[in-house]
Structure formats: structure tokens, C-alpha cells
Amino acid sequence: MEELKIKHMTLGQMATNCYIIENGNQSLIVDPGAESEKIIQYLNENHLNISAILLTHGHFDHIGAVDDLVNKYQCSVYLHERDYNCFYDDDINLSNYSKPLNMQTKITLVKDFIECAGFKIQFLNLPGHTHGSCFVIFQDHHIIFSGDVIFKGAVGRYDFPNSSLEETIASIEKIKGISGNYLIYPGHGPSTTLDDEKRNNPYLNRL
Template sequence: HCPIYIHHDDLFLLQDVKANLSVYEKPFVVKAPVTISEKKMQINNFEIVWLHMPGHCPGSSMIYLPKENIIFSGDVLFKGSIGRFDFPNSSKHDTNISLGKIKEFDFDAIVYPGHGASTTLQDELLNNPYL
């Protein structure tokens, strides 16, 4: 019963077990209603900036909450690493463009990746070999 938001470029992944690679494990499709993300959104008291960062998948995104100074980076950015781009719907080219966008950020924030330990943008800009 939780609202689901997604970038429109990943909508197809919710219904296609081959595209979302669940065909190799326990196949799943999302049957719940979803909402296409907007660049800026207000959900309850949260101001959300949706940062489209394709590469890992076409709709890969980082979700920035400016008032809280937090970024949920999903599979885009990890502590000391980045998301894979060797899946059928991934793109090394798009990943490189997205990393270039991250390098241009002129602020620091706490980063909570989809996997592993939290970090900060500044720490990643200084120490992440991919940046």
C-alpha cells in the first residue's frame, strides 16, 4: 500500500521479466499502481528533486531531499564505486555522462546508496576512483 514512483524510462521494467532480469530468479511484475516521477515533487512534507542518472538502467535516478541534505543514490553511486553497466538495458556511455553530472554538483550531502555503507558527495568526489 506504499506509493511507487518511477522514472518513465524504467516503466517497461515493471512488466517485463526478461528486461528486469527476474526471469533468472523468481519472476515478478509490479501490479500496483505507479506514478511517473517529475523533476521536482512534493510528497507530504518532503521536497524531492529527482536526478535522472541513466546508465545502470535507462531510468536510473538519484533522489535528493534538499531540506534534509540527503541523496538516495540507488544503484548509481556507492561508497567508493558505482552501479554496474553490463546488463542488457545498461549503458557505459550513459553511465559516464551521469558521472559527469555528479562531478558538477556544487554541494555536499549525505549519500545513502541502494547497497552498502552511506557516504557523502564530497568524500566520493575526493576518493571514488570513478569520479
């Protein structure tokens, strides 16, 4: 299996990780949270188009550049069905605390799997941080884009509107049950692996 070429960019006031998965002259964008001009500049410099945008959840710092990118590239946007309200409601997506997004893009709601740009991609719902928070999993490459579900040594906050401690605890148990090792690209901070988090993340042992 050919290794994925993944460009990492840290964007916006929340230092959110955005990932560009390159596949020939096409790309998939994971969590374009802000600074669309920087994303577009990289795509132009590398002669890339966008096949689709994949969202791990609907908070403002993960969706803020979506409208600009869709307007330019007319690409599809995929989000788990349980975060529909989060995407469009500026109170729930937290943008009302800074600058309301008033999202206009029509999104494609996902329940579990999609096939896109030659990849089979799983949206594994792991609620807690938001109802529709997901691991976006490239099974064939053993790669997880974890959004704010899990970070290196931590998990996502569960004290926001649309958050739940009870769901977070249930999701942690589900993560513990995932077999095999995966490289994890989180929504904030450095990359890690599933094995490392099972061993070292205190939340996987405490909650």
C-alpha cells in the same frame, strides 16, 4: 531544518538497502526490494503508515516488496518515467533470472520533482545502470538516496539489459557538477558523502 529520522534495513538475496523515512506516524519507503514481512513488522512496531514508496530504479532487488506493501497500505509508488518498462518487464528488471515478479502495482511516473508528505523531492535522472536510474534527493536535508548509481568507492554495473556505459560516463560527469555536500545512502553497502566520493571514488576520476 529538523533532521530526518531514517531507518536502514538490508533485505533480500542481493543485500539491498531499504530506507524508511519517518515523519510523525507516516513514512516514506525507499527501495523496498524484498522481505515485505520485515518492513511491515517494523512499521507495526513503530505505529507507522506508508505515505509513499520512492524507487531509485526498477531492478528486482529494489522493487520486490512493492506489491505486498501497496496491497496492505494503498500507498502511491513513484519511479522515474524512463524505468517504466524496467518495472514491468521481468527480463529487464532481471527477476527472470531467479523468480519472476510479474509486478501488478500501478506506479506514478516522475520526470523531475514531486511534493510528497510535506517534502519536495527531486528525482535526478542519472542513467547508465538503467535508463531511469535516479538520485532521489531531499534538497532541504542534503540527503541523496543513490540506488545503484553510485556506492562508496564504486558505481553501478552497466552491462545489464537497459544499461549503458556511455550513459554511465555522462552521469558521472553530471554528478561531479553537483555543488554542495550531501549524505549519500546507496542501494548497497555503507553510506558515504558526495564530497568523499568526489575525492576518493576512482570511477569519478577514471571514467
